[in-house]
Amino acid sequence: MDQTEIFEKVIKILTPYVKNQDALASVTAATHILDDLKVNSARLVDVVLEFEDIFEIEIDDDDVDSVETVGNAVALIESKLG
Amino acid sequence: MSNRVVVTGLGVLAANGNGIHDFELALRKGQSGIRTNEKMIECGFGSHVAGVPRGTDELAESYFDEDLLRAMNSGHRVASIAAIDAWTDAGLARPDPADDTVDWDSGAILGTGIGGMDTIASKVVPLTDAHKVRRLGSTAVEQVMASGVSARLSGLLALGNQVTTNSSACSTGSEAISMGFERIRNGQAERMLCGGAEGASHYIWSGFDAMRVLCRKFNDEPERASRPMSASAAGFVPSAGAGVLLLENLESALGRGARIYCEIGGSAVNCGGHRGGGSMTAPNPESVQRCIKAALADAQTRPEEVGAINAHLTATGADPNEVRSWSLALGCQPQDLPPITSTKSMIGHALGAAGGIEAVASVLMLKGGFIHPSINCEDVHPEIEPYAASIPHSLRELPYLEVVVKAGFGFGDVNACLVFRKWSE
Numbered sequence: 295m296d297q298t299e300i301f302e303k304v305i306k307i308l309t310p311y312v313k314n315q316d317a318l319a320s321v322t323a324a325t326h327i328l329d330d331l332k333v334n335s336a337r338l339v340d341v342v343l344e345f346e347d348i349f350e351i352e353i354d355d356d357d358v359d360s361v362e363t364v365g366n367a368v369a370l371i372e373s374k375l376g
Numbered sequence: 377m378s379n380r381v382v383v384t385g386l387g388v389l390a391a392n393g394n395g396i397h398d399f400e401l402a403l404r405k406g407q408s409g410i411r412t413n414e415k416m417i418e419c420g421f422g423s424h425v426a427g428v429p430r431g432t433d434e435l436a437e438s439y440f441d442e443d444l445l446r447a448m449n450s451g452h453r454v455a456s457i458a459a460i461d462a463w464t465d466a467g468l469a470r471p472d473p474a475d476d477t478v479d480w481d482s483g484a485i486l487g488t489g490i491g492g493m494d495t496i497a498s499k500v501v502p503l504t505d506a507h508k509v510r511r512l513g514s515t516a517v518e519q520v521m522a523s524g525v526s527a528r529l530s531g532l533l534a535l536g537n538q539v540t541t542n543s544s545a546c547s548t549g550s551e552a553i554s555m556g557f558e559r560i561r562n563g564q565a566e567r568m569l570c571g572g573a574e575g576a577s578h579y580i581w582s583g584f585d586a587m588r589v590l591c592r593k594f595n596d597e598p599e600r601a602s603r604p605m606s607a608s609a610a611g612f613v614p615s616a617g618a619g620v621l622l623l624e625n626l627e628s629a630l631g632r633g634a635r636i637y638c639e640i641g642g643s644a645v646n647c648g649g650h651r652g653g654g655s656m657t658a659p660n661p662e663s664v665q666r667c668i669k670a671a672l673a674d675a676q677t678r679p680e681e682v683g684a685i686n687a688h689l690t691a692t693g694a695d696p697n698e699v700r701s702w703s704l705a706l707g708c709q710p711q712d713l714p715p716i717t718s719t720k721s722m723i724g725h726a727l728g729a730a731g732g733i734e735a736v737a738s739v740l741m742l743k744g745g746f747i748h749p750s751i752n753c754e755d756v757h758p759e760i761e762p763y764a765a766s767i768p769h770s771l772r773e774l775p776y777l778e779v780v781v782k783a784g785f786g787f788g789d790v791n792a793c794l795v796f797r798k799w800s801e
Contacts, residue, residue, distance in 0.1 A: 310442035313473070337443065339514040 295375060300349075300368050307344045308364070311337045323365030345371060381560045382799055383637040384629050385466025385622030387458035387571075388736040391427030391615050391723040394435065395461065400740045404771050406749035408599035408722050410613050415578040416585075423590035425598040427615030427724030428576040429454065447515040448528065449495045450575030450616065454729070455486055455525045456532055458618035459569045463533060466567075466622040467634055471534045481566035481628075483537030485556045486526040486573060486620065487548035489728025489786075494577035495519040525573055537565040545786030546688070547645070548572045549619060549731025554643035554792050556623050566628045569620055571732025576616035580727070584614060587657075589692060602725075604689035604718035605699065605760050605767060606753040612690040615724030619732030621739065638742045641779070641797040642675025644668075648789035658694065659785045661701050668705035668783060671793035675779075679706035682714045683777040684747045686738040688785045689718035690725050696759035698785070703763065710762035717750040717768055731784040735794060738782040742796050745775045 305321060312318050313332035317325060327333050333341070338361075342353050345367070351374040361367050386396050391409025393399035402409070413426040436445060436453040439460060448456065460470060471477070500520060503511050518524050523541040530539040538559065544551045549572025556568030574580070584590050593610040594601035602613040629636055646667045648660025672679060685702055689695050703713050719734045726733055741747055749770050756764045783793040 310446070313443070334443070336514040340446070343511065343513055 297368060297372065300371050301364070303348060304364060304367050304371070307341060307348060308333065311341060321364060323363065323368065325364045326362055327364060327367070349375060351375060379561050379563055380626035381557050381623050381640045382626050382629050383621050383640065383739055384624045384634040385462040386637065386736050386739060387461030387465060387620045388618070388733055389429040389432060389454045389458050390617045390619070390726070390733050391429055394429055394431065396465065396736065396740065399736065400744065402722065403719070403737055403740065403748040404746065406722065406751045406770065408602070408751065410598045410601050410724055412598050413578070416581070419578055419582070421578070421582065421585045422588065422592040423585055423611070424595040425591065425601045425613055426576070426581065427613060427726070429617045432457070447518055449492050449519045450577060451488055451492060451525055451573050452519065452528050454575070454616065454618035455573030456528055458571065458573065458620040459484065459486065459529050460532060462569055462620040462622040466624070467632070478534050478536035480536035482533070482535050482568070483559070483565050484526050484529050484535055484539045484569040485542055485552040486529060486569065486571060487542040487544070487552040487728050488522065488525045488573055489543060489545050489548050490574060490580045491522050492520040492524060492575070493580045494575050497577070497579035529569065537568070543728065544790045544792070545788050546725065546727055546730055547784035547786035547790050547792040548728035549733065549735060550782060550784035550792035550794055551645050551731065553621055553623070553640070553731065553735055553794055554645050557640045557643050560623055560625050566625045568623045570623055571618065571620035571735065572729040573618035573732070574616050574727045574729040581614040590614060591691065600752055602691055602721050603752040604691040604721050604750060605695050605757055606691070607755040607757045609691040609695060609757065612692055612720070613724035615726045617723070617726050617729050617733055619729060619734065619736040621735055636799045637739050639797045639799040641677055641795040642671055642673070643792070643794045644670035644674055645790070645792045646670065647791065650789050654789040656789070657787055658789070659791065660789055661697055663789065664698065664701040664785060664791055665705040667791035667793045668702065668781070671781070671795050675795035675797065677779055677795055677797070679708065681779050682706060682781050683774060684741060684780045685714055685716040686734055686741070686780060686782040687716050687718055688783055690720055696757055699760050699763050711765060713763050713766040715747045715768055715772060715774070716763070716766050717747050719748070721751040721753065731792065734784070735782050738780045738796055742777055742780045742798060745773060745777050747772045747774055
């Protein structure tokens with residue numbers, strides 16, 4: 295799976311949680327998930343569970359702490375996919 | 377400080393109608409909302425019938441975005457829809473989620489009898505037992521915490537006054553209205569959304585079925601199953617839904633030119649102490665009578681002013697005692713009892729939501745000048761026979777109706793009584 299495909303899937307997973315739909319329209323790898331997309335921080339737990347299900351990977355709780363931007367999420371998933 | 381308190385908004389989701397228009401129409405027609413419940417049959421319940429408001433998930437999808445819906449179980453959904461309806465019915469706008477303005481003068485007391493049992497049973501227990509705690513995600517706590525039902529609403533409407541959830545079994549909804557009424561009367565809030573909500577879940581109802589207090593003799597005739605005051609009453613029919621009143625300081629209501637449904641004249645709550653025939657599951661008749669008398673005294677209303685009673689009446693063995701208690705509390709002979717009706721005859725017993733939904737029915741009756749039929753009691757219970765003339769089997773127009781009294785009595789021997797009065801300057 296290439297980066298573009300992962301990126302698109304990540305955006306699809308994030309979409310229902312996004313409170314700022316305008317930011318979603320111009321989303322890039324640098325877009326901050328909490329600050330820009332206004333995703334409720336408590337919901338990151340659910341987002342990570344969906345990453346695990348959709349990409350069939352396991353993500354440690356410690357790994358989650360490194361995810362701030364969409365690009366961080368894509369990189370983390372890519373590393374898990376090997 | 378003592379402020380007058382009026383009702384300026386109503387919201388309801390009930391087994392026989394969602395929204396005040398459809399609900400009032402169903403009440404006037406005596407339309408039952410009780411249906412066969414496949415889940416109860418599948419799980420081996422003795423009772424196969426329940427009252428579930430229809431189309432609530434579709435309604436919820438039109439009110440809330442996907443992120444919110446994920447964190448709203450069945451009780452949260454009906455509570456939030458009914459409360460938003462009451463708010464907008466009162467002419468108030470639903471705030472923009474991006475606007476940081478908090479309404480410090482408005483609050484909510486929204487009760488539930490059982491709470492997030494559906495979430496507990498379908499997610500928390502199975503996932504925890506399977507050692508998959510992590511899979512619970514972030515939304516379990518907010519759905520199972522008792523106060524979740526009111527907390528959800530504070531976010532939807534930016535409420536900044538007291539926001540809490542009360543729980544007093546089947547008197548919950550009535551108690552919530554009493555508490556909100558007092559808060560406004562004391563000058564602590566301008567507006568309070570008050571009432572009760574209960575989700576639809578066989579997990580909520582199974583314990584009642586085990587107690588053999590649910591009706592199991594009319595499984596093939598669901599619309600005839602809820603039979604308060606009937607000789608063939610065979611237990612209550614469980615149901616779900618929500619009923620919410622927007623209570624408002626009279627000055628605030630007049631100041632913004634709001635439509636006023638009625639005034640809350642007074643209220644009372646008490647408990648029978650599990651004495652004198654009272655227990656965890658039965659009311660002490662003396663406490664019932666004291667509660668009704670105290671509410672009338674609080675409202676400075678004489679018993680002869682009471683034009684209609686929306687009683688608790690669930691279709692169990694407690695009905696004859698309750699009718700007798702009303703008569704004793706009002707100090708009247710059986711034949712002089714004001715018209716008495718049971719909304720539960722059409723919608724079943726919505727537990728923590730019952731008081732809220734039935735308060736909405738009471739306000740609609742007062743505003744519309746009628747008392748709705750109490751269905752399924754053509755065969756009046758022999759002990760209620762002396763009061764038979766007071767039972768409306770079909771719609772009765774009461775154009776001069778001035779006072780409607782609503783009471784709720786719950787497990788734990790707890791009681792709540794509300795006095796609704798026609799509003800006039």
